[in-house]
Structures are given as C-alpha cells and as structure tokens.
Amino acid sequence: MKSIFDNTTFGRFNLKSRIIRSGLWESENESQKNLTQEIFKRYGKLAENNVGIIVTELISMYSHDRFSDYSHYINYPFFIKEFREVTDIAHEFDTPIFAQIGFVNCNVNGKQMIEVNDLEIEDIRKIQTDYVIAAKKVAFAGFDGIQLNIGNNYYLSRVMNPFENQREDEYGGNTFNRVRMIIEIIKLIKQTTNLHIHCKVNLYQDRDDSLEICKILAENCADSLQITKFLSPQYFRKGQSNENMLVDFADNVSKEVSIPVVLGGGWSDMDTIQELINTTDIEYLSMYRPFVKSQSFLTEWMENKHGSSKCKTCNNCYWKKSSVCIIDSED
Template identity: 50%
Template sequence: MKDLFDYCRFGDLRLNSRIVRTGLWESEREKTGNLTPEIYDRYENIAASGVGLIITELISLYPRDVFSKYSHTTHFTQFVREAKDLTDLVHVYGVPVFAQLGFVQYNKKTEQNMKIEDLTIDDIRKIQTDFIIAARKIDFAGFDGIQIGLGNYYFLARFINPNFNSREDKYGGNTFNRLRIVLEIIKVIKQTTKLHINCRLNAFDGTTNGMTLEETINIAKLLENHGVDSLQITRPRSPQFFTKENTAKNPLIEATNEIIRNVNIPVILGGGANSQKQINDILNKTDIEFVSMQRPFVYDSSFLVDWQIEGDGISGCKTCNNCYWKKTSTCFINRNPQLNVETNIEF
C-alpha cells in the first residue's frame, strides 16, 4: 500500500514524501522584491515538516506583469544571491526545490497585454530569450528544477490553447505548432542548465474549442518526448477541495489518472485534498503517486509534522480562499500558525 509519507523517487530526485507544496503569491517580500526573514522562516518550516518537494511561489517573468506586485521576479536586486540562501536552507533538510516561473501579460512599449496573434516572430524570440535567461538565473541560484507555467490562464497556457491561439504561421494551428514556442524554450534550457523541467498543465478548460483532455494528453506526450521531466496537472480555476466520498470520480483526479497512463514521467495531482485519509485513498485507488497542496501550507506551514504524529490528520484550512483572492502568502483565519491560534474574522 502506498502512503503519503513514503520515501520515493521523482525522476532523478529522492523525495521524503509524496506531498508537493506548490506556492502561489508572495506578499511578505520587501517592496524592492527582496526576500525577508519571514520568507526564509516559512520555507524552513515547510522543508522541515516532511514535505517531499517544494515549488516556490510564482516568480513572474516580467516585473510589470499583472501579478508582479504579488510575486517575485528574477529582475529584483540580488535575486540569485538571496535565492541561493533559500535553496541552501531547504537543502539542509534533504528537500528539492523548484522555481515556479510564468507570466500573464506580454507588454511591448505602448502595446499592452498583446494578443497572441499580434506577436511578431521577434516578440516570440524575446519571450523565449527572457525565459532562458531567467532559467539560467534559477540554475545559478541552486534550484533543483523549474516549473514552467502552462496552466491556469497564464500567457503560455493561452498560447498553446486552440481557443486563444488563432495564428496561421508555424506557431499556430495544430498541437505541435502551438506548443512550438515552449518546446524551443525547453530545448535550450536542457542544453544550458542542469535543471529538472516540470510543466504545469490544465487538464481541461471547458471553453468552446479549448483544451480537452485528449488535447492535454497529446501535449503531455510531446512535452515528454522533448525532454520534460515531470508534469503537474491543474485546471484554469483554482481547484476546490474534493468531496470525501467518491474522490476517485473527481474530474481532475480522473483526468490526471488518464494522463499518467499515457506518459512515462512523474505526474503530480495539482491540489484539492485536505486530509491524510483523502490523499491515501487517492494514492491507493488510482495510479497517482504525488499530490500537490497549497492552501494547507498557507494555513500552517508545519502541519505535516502533526499529520505524521496523529496518523489521521485533517488540514485546518477552511477553504475561504481569501489567500487566493487577496493575493497573500498568509492566512486570514490562522494569524499565527506556529501557535495554532485562530481569530474570528468576518468578511
């Protein structure tokens, strides 16, 4: 029987458990973008808790992206030095850490939030170059891997989606052409860094002429064939908690399971579980071997310690989603997770 606290392999990496912590927003950074003591403390708590893999909060590719005020960027002063301190701290606990990299808007001088069909080839080369330069910085900073944001409604998620990409050149049309911008980035990152490459993909999106599960499976196969080391499966809107009953019938679980059956690289279920029993049921009733969690770590960065002791843990997160909507890395219910003190706050 599989257990969430199994020691296991993730490609070439060794994990202390099957739990992957995926970050989102970074509200505790300084205005200049630099890391604060609170950020280092949070990462140390997560690394020491028994987590298998840490994926950072979003690192925005561009400092003027729509989400850049809520995230890090590789452009901020001393990014490599400070990030190296962070990765060294996480590695003390034998935990690998990936940098999550993505962006939402592409802006060019006075042209803001450009449409995919309006990008020139030079624009595409600019995006690719910026990604590769950022990946080099991430490698220098000691990260074990990079997560390329191809999910949710990030720019590259729209680029590879037939509902948004109406280009008629070699970067539009069929699946391979729409994915070409990403495959070319991956090729150079593989040639110039030692990073494990993970791609975050939407399982489906429900839009007219958009991403179906069949299309995602085709993309997953192409990514594997072109050097991607692992995948994380999500959906455009942030996943909500699964019901305790019939978890194997949850659409995201079913889609992730089907993708796993079509590739030979590790695949992470992208969020939604909130209890030890739920996760172990998923692990033992499906082919899924890795489960991502985000909000429970916002509520309490050390909750896995209690789960290991109790053996039947349930996250204290109430799924109020304020950490998501208000774009913070802190919980609005549990103001002091180290003391496990809740405050009554009305919204």
C-alpha cells in the same frame, strides 16, 4: 499499500513524501522585493517537515505584469543572492526546491498586451530568450528545478489553448504546433542548465487535445507534469464534478507518460489522499492552502497516521494575494 510518506524517486530526486508544496502569492516581500526573515523562516519550516518538493511562490518574468505586485521578480538585483539563502535552507534538510516562473500579460519589444495571435516571430524569440536568462538565474541561485507555469490563465497556457490560438503559422493549428513554443523553451533551458523542468499544465475543455499536450511535453524533455485546470484552485471542492474530472484526467495522463505526474486541486485530508494514490496511477499530489495555514502539518500526519488540514478553505489567501493565513496564522 502505498503511503503518502513513502520514499520515492522523482526524476533524479529522492523524496520524503508524495506531497508537493505548490506556491502562489508572496505577500511578505519588502517594497524593493527583498526577502524578509519571515520568508526564510517559512521555507525552513517547509523543508524540515516532510514535504516532498517545495515549489516557490510565483516569480514573475516581467515587471508590471498582472500579478507582479504580489510576486517575486526574476530581475530583482539581489535575486540570486537572496534566493541562494532559500535554496541553502531547503538543501540543509535534503529537500528539493523548484522556482515557479510565469507571466500573464505579454509586454515585450516595446509592445503592450500582445494577444497570442498577434505575436510576431521576434516576440516569440524575445520570450524564449527571457526564459533562458531566467533559468540561468534560477540555476545560479541553487534551485534544483524550474516550474514553468503554463497552466491556469498564464500566457503560455493561452498559446496552447486550441480555442484561443488561431495562428496559421508553425506556432498554431495542430496540437504540436501550439506546444512548439514551449518545447523550444524547454530544450533551450536543457542546453544551458541542469535544472529539472516541471510543467504546470491545464486540463482544457478538449480532453483529448489536453492529453496530447501532456504527451508531447513528456516526449520533448519535460521532466515532470503538474495537472491543473483552467479555472483557479478556489473552484475545486470535494465531491464536485470538476475535481473528479481532474482526478480522472491525471490518472489517464499517468498511464500514458513515463515521467512523474502531480495532481493539483484542493486536497486537505490524509485518508482521502491515501485512498486516491492506492486506487489510481497517480503517485503525487500538490497542496497550497494547507501549507499557508501550517508548514508543519505533514509531520503531524506522519506521527498520528491520519489527519486533516486546519485550513478553513476560506480562500482569503487567494483573494488577498497573501502568503500567510488571514484567519489564524501559525505561530
């Protein structure tokens, strides 16, 4: 029988559990984006308490992006120095750590709010170059991998969306063409770093096309996938059809690809997770809000053999763009 706390292999990493900590917002940066002692303390608690992989809060590709006021910034002057301390903390406890990179609004080459269908080739090349530069900084900072946030409503998810991408060149039309821009980014990063590339990807309305996207990414150098939905995570609740749809899709993807697949979507109960990993081909799950409430709950689950997160699912951490629990944060 599979357990949440099995020692498993995820790419080249040996994990202590099947739970991936997913990040979202960072509310504790100082005004110049400096990392505070509270941030270092939080990552230390995560790393020492049986999480499989830590994925950071969002690191924004561009300033003045939609969520840049609530995120780290890849071009912050002390990014490498300060995040090297974060990765050193994680590695002290033999916990792999990935940097989450993404952007929502496309403002490149002096142009603002460029829509997917209006991207010129020079704009695509600029974005790809920026990703390679970002990946090199992530590698220099000591991260083990990079999570390309190409899910939810981030810009590159819209590039892959068949309902939004109506381009008639090599970056539009069939599924492969819509994924081409991301494939080229992945291959460029692979050529210049040793980072594990973890892609957060949507289940779109067209389930068959979504599956094809996952297969194309898996066949073109992506090292792992995290399955999410176009809507934000606060819409998922236990028993709702959206959650069941995500489980079914992630199970199907797991059967079709040979790389690790992580299921996202509002999990908080150990017994439910145990049942899921033993009745499907899903091997890993990601959690965000329970880790905002407490960074040590997995250790409690392991010791007690059962448990449920104390998170009340109020979503204030989501709505307020906060990396700490608004109701009653951990001491």
